[in-house]
Amino acid sequence: MPRIALATESRFDPVPAKLAIKDLSKAFGGRAGVTAIDNLSLEVRAGEFVSIVGPSGCGKSSLIRIVAGLDAEFEGDVHLAHANPGRLLTAMVFQEQSNFPWMTVRENVSYGLRMIGRLDAEGRKRVTEYIAKVGLARFENAYPHQLSGGMRQRASVARAFAADPEILLMDEPFGALDEQNKVLLHDELIRIWEETRKTVLFITHSIDEALVLSDRVVVMSARPGRIKDAFEVPFERPRSVMAVKADPRYGQLFKRVWDALRDEVLRTRCGEERGGE
Numbered sequence: 001m002p003r004i005a006l007a008t009e010s011r012f013d014p015v016p017a018k019l020a021i022k023d024l025s026k027a028f029g030g031r032a033g034v035t036a037i038d039n040l041s042l043e044v045r046a047g048e049f050v051s052i053v054g055p056s057g058c059g060k061s062s063l064i065r066i067v068a069g070l071d072a073e074f075e076g077d078v079h080l081a082h083a084n085p086g087r088l089l090t091a092m093v094f095q096e097q098s099n100f101p102w103m104t105v106r107e108n109v110s111y112g113l114r115m116i117g118r119l120d121a122e123g124r125k126r127v128t129e130y131i132a133k134v135g136l137a138r139f140e141n142a143y144p145h146q147l148s149g150g151m152r153q154r155a156s157v158a159r160a161f162a163a164d165p166e167i168l169l170m171d172e173p174f175g176a177l178d179e180q181n182k183v184l185l186h187d188e189l190i191r192i193w194e195e196t197r198k199t200v201l202f203i204t205h206s207i208d209e210a211l212v213l214s215d216r217v218v219v220m221s222a223r224p225g226r227i228k229d230a231f232e233v234p235f236e237r238p239r240s241v242m243a244v245k246a247d248p249r250y251g252q253l254f255k256r257v258w259d260a261l262r263d264e265v266l267r268t269r270c271g272e273e274r275g276g277e
Ligand SMILES: Nc1ncnc2c1ncn2[C@@H]1O[C@H](COP(=O)(O)OP(=O)(O)OP(=O)(O)O)[C@@H](O)[C@H]1O
Pocket: 028, 029, 034, 035, 036, 054, 055, 056, 057, 058, 059, 060, 061, 062, 063, 223
């Protein structure tokens, strides 16, 4: 039976984890359907920024949707440590359309705190702070359609951090952005994360993005997705995008991650050429 357990301490000691996933499997469409995830286990420590890279269709979004509580149909255990019950458990940033189109930037960024009744004077101050942190102070009364793609993603990041959840979940939040906007947003995300040290699970196609942002990069196999390998990211904090890319260890680590990922990407392509399963 699938189970999402909420407790103040991990049941998967000895490593205390903020998020512990054990033997997770996910199938779509019953017996004749698609197995998206197969026996995946992963732990994320409190205050850790973990990125998952994997080939297209390997089950990354399926995984993060389960962790976010958006999909309850799975096998295995997903355990989220809810240290402060007054807080939202998770906040999610999607690749696109994370904002409500009928709400202004300010209303969007306020949304999480309003949901849990924390939009008091302190909550409103927090909202103002995060809007400023992502450089949208002049646009707080604008609607999403009045913003550029990069500005919309800034608003989404502000919304997620302002909600102050136990765990922040991001599914390719910058995938649709151009290179320059990405670098700026990466630097902003690094800065905000280093101030808050939130537990983050971040999905991306980009090894570069994963290395720049994370403490640990996890490689998923081709579908059915499971964990193939994991790499600690050694770059000191505080970090900046350019300092990381100029570090000689960056190229070496990039190659190690790519070596792990390459076969999985090729397996995915072969599967597609054969017409799937
Ligand atoms: N609602 C659904 N119904 C049926 N199959 C689905 C559904 N959602 C996902 N799948 C299948 O599950 C597998 C994993 O999909 P998922 O969206 O998790 O992949 P992903 O790793 O996020 O891919 P991408 O990198 O392209 O976003 C795919 O084969 C997909 O076709």
